[in-house]
Amino acid sequence: MNQNTTADIQEHTVDESICSSENLVYTKPQTLTDDPMHYCPGCGHGTAHKILMEVVDELGLQSQTIGIAPVGCSVFAYHYLNVDMQEAAHGRACAVATGVKRMMPDKYVFTYQGDGDLAAIGTAETIHAANRGENFLVVFINNGIYGMTSGQMAPTTLPGMFSTTSPYGRDVETMGYPLKIADLLALLPGVAYVTRQAVHTPANVRKAKKAMKNAFEYQKKKLGLCLVEIVTNCPSNWKMEPLESNQFVNDKMIPFYQLGDIKKPEVK
Amino acid sequence: MGEIKLMKGNEALAEAMIRAGCDGYFGYPITPQSEVLEYLSREATKRTGMVVLQAESEIASINMIYGAAGCGRRVMTTSSSPGISLMQEGLSYLAGAEIPCVVANINRGGPGLGTIQPAQGDYFQTVKGGGHGDYHLITLAPSSVQEMVDFVKLGFDLAEKYRNPVMLLTDGAIGQMMEKVELFDQMPRKTKFEDWCTTGKPEGEDRRYLTSLYIKPEKMEQINLGLQAKYRKVEENEIRYETINIEDADYIFTGYGLGARICMKAMEIARAKGHKVGLIRPISLYPFPYDLYASTAGRVKGILDVELNAGQMVWDVRYAVKDKTPVEFYGRMGGIIPSPDEIIDHFEKHLLNRGTK
Numbered sequence: 215m216n217q218n219t220t221a222d223i224q225e226h227t228v229d230e231s232i233c234s235s236e237n238l239v240y241t242k243p244q245t246l247t248d249d250p251m252h253y254c255p256g257c258g259h260g261t262a263h264k265i266l267m268e269v270v271d272e273l274g275l276q277s278q279t280i281g282i283a284p285v286g287c288s289v290f291a292y293h294y295l296n297v298d299m300q301e302a303a304h305g306r307a308c309a310v311a312t313g314v315k316r317m318m319p320d321k322y323v324f325t326y327q328g329d330g331d332l333a334a335i336g337t338a339e340t341i342h343a344a345n346r347g348e349n350f351l352v353v354f355i356n357n358g359i360y361g362m363t364s365g366q367m368a369p370t371t372l373p374g375m376f377s378t379t380s381p382y383g384r385d386v387e388t389m390g391y392p393l394k395i396a397d398l399l400a401l402l403p404g405v406a407y408v409t410r411q412a413v414h415t416p417a418n419v420r421k422a423k424k425a426m427k428n429a430f431e432y433q434k435k436k437l438g439l440c441l442v443e444i445v446t447n448c449p450s451n452w453k454m455e456p457l458e459s460n461q462f463v464n465d466k467m468i469p470f471y472q473l474g475d476i477k478k479p480e481v482k
Numbered sequence: 483m484g485e486i487k488l489m490k491g492n493e494a495l496a497e498a499m500i501r502a503g504c505d506g507y508f509g510y511p512i513t514p515q516s517e518v519l520e521y522l523s524r525e526a527t528k529r530t531g532m533v534v535l536q537a538e539s540e541i542a543s544i545n546m547i548y549g550a551a552g553c554g555r556r557v558m559t560t561s562s563s564p565g566i567s568l569m570q571e572g573l574s575y576l577a578g579a580e581i582p583c584v585v586a587n588i589n590r591g592g593p594g595l596g597t598i599q600p601a602q603g604d605y606f607q608t609v610k611g612g613g614h615g616d617y618h619l620i621t622l623a624p625s626s627v628q629e630m631v632d633f634v635k636l637g638f639d640l641a642e643k644y645r646n647p648v649m650l651l652t653d654g655a656i657g658q659m660m661e662k663v664e665l666f667d668q669m670p671r672k673t674k675f676e677d678w679c680t681t682g683k684p685e686g687e688d689r690r691y692l693t694s695l696y697i698k699p700e701k702m703e704q705i706n707l708g709l710q711a712k713y714r715k716v717e718e719n720e721i722r723y724e725t726i727n728i729e730d731a732d733y734i735f736t737g738y739g740l741g742a743r744i745c746m747k748a749m750e751i752a753r754a755k756g757h758k759v760g761l762i763r764p765i766s767l768y769p770f771p772y773d774l775y776a777s778t779a780g781r782v783k784g785i786l787d788v789e790l791n792a793g794q795m796v797w798d799v800r801y802a803v804k805d806k807t808p809v810e811f812y813g814r815m816g817g818i819i820p821s822p823d824e825i826i827d828h829f830e831k832h833l834l835n836r837g838t839k
Contacts, residue, residue, distance in 0.1 A: 277683045282549070283693075292691040298680035300552045301693035303575050306545035309537070313549025313557070314680070316533045317506060321682055339545070342538035 243271035247296045256456020258446030259287060261413040262355060263294055265423035266326070270297060273430055279322040280314050282307040284336075286328035287361035295326075305336025308343035311350045322433055323350035329370040330360045333395040340395070347404030347438040351429040354396065354441055357448040358467060365451030369393040372470055377451070392470065396443045400477040406438035408476040412445045412468060414460040421473075437479045445471045485665045491627045491657040494665075495560065495586060495650075496521035498634035499532075503669040505555035506533040508546035512565045513598040514654035515588035519560075530671060540565035544572030544585070551576070551583040552692045554679030556638055556672060560586040562654070563604050564595060566612075573647055574613025577709070578694025582641035584634065585619075586650040588657040591817040599817025600654035602741060605794035608651050609768040616706055618713050619649040620720065621767040623738040627661035629765075635666060644716055645678075651767060653790065655740050655819065722765035723774055727753070731760030733833060734778055735825070737788040738764050738795060745788050748825035755826075757834065767795070775802035784808045784833040788825055791815055808836055 245267035253259045270279050276297055283291040285304035292299035302310040307325035315323045325332075332340050332354050340352070359377055360366040367377040367384060370392050374383040384392075400408040407429055411422035422444060429440035445467050447459035454462060489497065496518045499507060507526065509519040519536060526532040533550075537543035543559045550557040561569065566587045576583060589604045591597035608621050620640050622633045630652065637648040675681050683689035696702040724742075727749065728734060735745040735752075742763035752759040762778075764771050778785070785807055787796040793811040800809045812828040814820045 276689075277685055280553070280680050280682060289695060292693060296683075296689055298683050298689050299691040300549060300680055301579070301691065301695055302548070303545060303571055306541070306548075306572070309542040309545035310549035310552075312535070312542075313506070313508065313546035313551070314553055315549075316535060316546070317550045317553045317555045317557075318681065338538055339542050342542065 243268050245271040245276050245296045247294055249293045251294055252290060254450040256449040258413045261419055262444050266353060266426055267295055269426045269430055275322050282311045282325040284327040284331040286331045288326055291326050305331050306339055308339040312343050312348050315348055315350050324353060326353045329356045329368045333369040333393050344399045344405045344439045345402050349433055349436045351433055352441045354443040355446060356443055357446045359448045359451050361448050361451055372466060396441055396476055399441055404438050406432050406479045407440040410443040410471055410473050412473055414463045432479055484667060487663055488660055489627060489663050490660050491630045492517035493521045494627045494663050495630045498631040499558055500526050500530055501666055501668050502635050502638055503556060503671040504532055504558055505671055506550045506557040508535050508537050508543040509559050510537050510540050510543050512562045514590055514657050515560050515562050540568040544569040547583050548572060548576055548581060551581045552680050554675030558584045562588045562590045563592050570613040574615055574617060575694055576647045577617035579692045580645040582645050584637040584641055584648045589653040597817040601817055602653055602790040608649050618768050619647050620716060621649045621651050623765060623767050624652045624656055625739045625742050627663045631663055631665060644712060653740050717769040720766055721769045721771045723771045724763040726761040728760035730758055732758040732783050734760050734762055734782050734785045736762040736785060738767060741788045741790055744820055744822055748822040751822055751826050770798050772802040775799055779803035779806035782807055784836055786810045786829050786833050789813045
């Protein structure tokens with residue numbers, strides 16, 4: 215029997231007296247709106263949004279930050295991220311961010327893009343923004359699949375991985391190899407910081423948040439393009455339970471997309 | 483009286499950008515308009531601090547425009563036909579998100595890679611859509627180097643007034659030819675920006691976002707109705723044209739941009755031969771002066787529309803006059819410029835004394 219009994223519910227009744235400011239251990243940052251997120255249960259986008267906005271909040275940059283939303287699952291990011299935002303055409307976020315940053319070089323600018331947006335249709339815009347050393351942050355969400363269009367193969371889909379357009383598994387002979395675009399971008403002199411992180415465990419969430427904070431600090435110093443890749447899950451389109459999908463991130467995604475700093479500026 | 487110079491069309495356009503207090507130009511080289519980026523690279527930043535950036539493609543440049551204009555800045559890009567085709571997605575997004583900017587198309591011959599010579603084959607693309615969805619670009623057609631200058635300023639004013647992209651539709655001949663031009667004085671760059679601009683959330687106020695995405699059909703229709711209401715205002719207030727000798731005219735020659743320039747000479751020849759010919763030159767192609775043409779219908783014996791294409795604006799002329807007046811078309815394509823004599827020849831063979839045999 216899984217149904218709660220009245221006794222169970224009473225057992226979980228909150229003691230109102232503990233709800234005081236000195237006992238506050240967590241609060242949603244004001245840099246997130248109150249809109250309920252549309253993301254699927256267990257999806258990493260919510261966590262990625264949260265840590266990005268916690269960084270903006272902690273650095274006191276809400277009024278100094280302009281974000282660019284992509285096309286993909288996070289197309290509605292501008293509903294949740296409580297900063298000035300522009301919604302870009304599919305793949306064009308880095309070009310849009312270039313326009314914003316060049317007009318306001320002292321503001322903080324970020325793009326938030328998925329793998330299809332950044333590494334397929336927007337590859338040219340991404341590489342050239344990086345090569346120009348544009349001083350903004352690219353948050354790159356890599357879940358190896360097209361989520362919004364419901365599960366087609368992405369440039370980052372692992373070899374042998376199933377999707378609706380690789381129904382027998384990704385055959386690299388005919389479908390090409392997964393694109394490690396972060397490694398590719400790290401080769402460019404205009405790029406200051408490339409790091410690959412994950413948000414499937416609390417420890418990883420903390421590291422990913424630190425990476426985002428680093429990126430804002432480098433942006434302040436105008437060191438060049440910063441890219442924080444988040445290797446994450448897609449329970450709905452991977453057709454897995456959330457925990458199972460996190461296990462897949464751990465067992466399959468991370469061995470291929472290894473975590474850690476790929477390029478880091480020497481900051482004196 | 484402003485400064486007078488002898489200038490090439492494309493360079494005059496670039497000079498006007500600087501003087502209009504433009505904040506940024508994002509462009510990509512393509513013949514016959516590469517002088518714009520070259521001129522700005524030489525002149526702009528040192529004079530006004532204007533940002534000039536060579537993008538990796540026209541797709542990138544129009545999206546840089548989106549970003550920069552979304553911050554309320556006066557920004558512009560230019561290209562020629564194939565490059566303008568690449569910008570159509572971005573133009574649709576700009577129109578959808580109601581972000582003002584100015585774009586110039588120095589039209590060359592097409593389709594495909596076509597030719598680098600002047601043409602007017604992009605009329606349909608410009609005024610009948612181009613990108614996806616129900617939107618309009620306010621479209622101005624310069625027919626002289628002077629108008630290349632004047633319409634940059636006018637273009638920014640209209641773009642900002644209606645929060646809509648403005649297209650200057652011109653061609654390789656106007657872009658490349660040199661003429662005397664009077665330049666307006668240097669204007670200051672903007673320091674104040676409208677409330678909708680994403681310049682960073684103002685303290686104590688709501689943040690702003692720019693989008694053209696409304697997933698609920700009921701909302702999307704409301705957005706469309708709002709855009710359409712705006713376009714009706716544009717149609718009511720922003721029709722521009724030039725007419726010459728139409729009061730006593732038996733016939734009208736019409737064309738835009740370079741086509742109109744040639745028609746003007748043809749009209750003079752026709753008048754010297756004793757034919758009462760007048761000229762209508764639409765300056766705004768969207769909004770189009772339908773009523774002006776309609777007012778001549780039934781009064782004149784015929785209209786000859788001349789374009790550097792297979793007949794595009796002529797559809798709008800015919801739509802305006804219905805079947806009340808015969809409308810003839812003469813055009814050359816592929817970068818060939820029709821001569822005034824060809825126009826007279828066509829006029830005499832196909833329109834003059836038509837129906838009076």
